[in-house]
Amino acid sequence: MGNENIILIGFMGVGKGTVARALVKQSDYFAVDTDDLIESLENKKIKKIFAEEGEPYFRALEKKCALWCEKNITNSVISTGGGFYKQENIKEIGKVIYLQSTFEKILEGIHNSPNAKKKLKKRPLLSNLEEAKKLYEQRVKEYEKVADIIINVEEWDENIAAQNILQELSK
Ligand code: S3P
DSSP states (O other): OOTTOEEEEOSTTSSHHHHHHHHHHTSSOEEEEHHHHHHHHHTSOHHHHHHHHOHHHHHHHHHHHHHHHHHHOOSEEEEOOTTGGGOTTHHHHSEEEEEEOOHHHHHHHHHHSTTHHHHHHTOGGGSSHHHHHHHHHHHHHHHHHHOSEEEEOSSOOHHHHHHHHHHHHTO
């Protein structure tokens, strides 16, 4: 394992940021989010980066961010964008935890959240649900492959998910 970090991977809207914050409350980890790092670097929202520069440009920024995380981050929970799992050095950054849920439950969670509109609006790849479902199906196996630990978050709230992650890590 690299750098004593926890990296949360999983599909858009599954709750990586929420679980990261719950983990911080239950441990001594600090929290970092790769999309936030990219937005700060570019001084632009992800949605705008996609619209103005295109997806390949965003993926190149994710790569830069992954290399930076490997060199510079320790003792942190790193929540990631849904496509970050593809980074070649991900295992060098830390223990990879896949937050697993069904596509339907993920959408349900987004729709039931108080800021549902904002959550949908900021994610360009969720604008077409049919395409998003295809992307989900394609990625599920890849998430599983790269994960060190898989945590099902369909029924649990973030505090229970965080507890389960810490328990798995202590084994
Ligand atoms: C993406 C997920 C987004 C963000 C970008 C691309 C993806 O992050 O990185 O819109 O490829 O799945 P969230 O998983 O936090 O929505």
